[in-house]
Amino acid sequence: MLFFKLKEMPEPVVSPGFSTAHGPTITGQELELGYYSEPKGTGAKPHSHPGEQIIMVLTGRLRMRIGKEARDIGPGEVALIPANQEHEQQALDEGTRFVSFKAAAGA
Numbered sequence: 001m002l003f004f005k006l007k008e009m010p011e012p013v014v015s016p017g018f019s020t021a022h023g024p025t026i027t028g029q030e031l032e033l034g035y036y037s038e039p040k041g042t043g044a045k046p047h048s049h050p051g052e053q054i055i056m057v058l059t060g061r062l063r064m065r066i067g068k069e070a071r072d073i074g075p076g077e078v079a080l081i082p083a084n085q086e087h088e089q090q091a092l093d094e095g096t097r098f099v100s101f102k103a104a105a106g107a
Contacts, residue, residue, distance in 0.1 A: 006035050019044035023097075027104050034100040038062075043090035051103030053081040055089070060096025064089045 009024035014034060020042035025034045043062070055064070061074045066087045073079060081087045 015044075018047055020091075021100070030104055032100075032102055032104040035097070036100060037095065037097045038089075038091035040091050040094040040096070044088055046086050046088045048084050048086045049102070050083055052083045053087075053100060053102035055079045055081070055101075056099045058097045058099065060091060060093035062089050062096060062098060063092055 004024070004026055006024050009026075011023045013020065013022045014025060014036065015021070020038050021034070021036040021044065022038070023034060023036040025032060046065075055062070056078045057073050057075055059075055061072050062079075063070065063072050064079045064087065066079060066081050067085050071079075072092060079087075
């Protein structure tokens with residue numbers, strides 16, 4: 001499939017067990033784009049992966065920790081997570097929505 005309508009895609013929990021992020025994910029051979037939301041007070045446990053990741057907040061706020069640096073980010077703000085860097089996040093507002101862009105698992 002080459003074209004997608006986010007509103008028509010399923011919104012499963014992306015990584016049960018370590019993250020509450022849910023929403024549509026588009027996965028190609030090398031790249032993955034997620035359009036996610038998380039309930040207030042939930043998020044992703046500390047983890048890392050071999051490729052870098054970019055997270056852009058669309059609505060609400062996320063508390064992000066990348067390595068030893070922590071920051072609250074809101075609409076229009078972006079976090080660049082280097083490869084193999086431990087990071088975690090927590091939604092600070094109900095209705096927090098963000099875009100995640102990274103290498104597809106196994107790419």
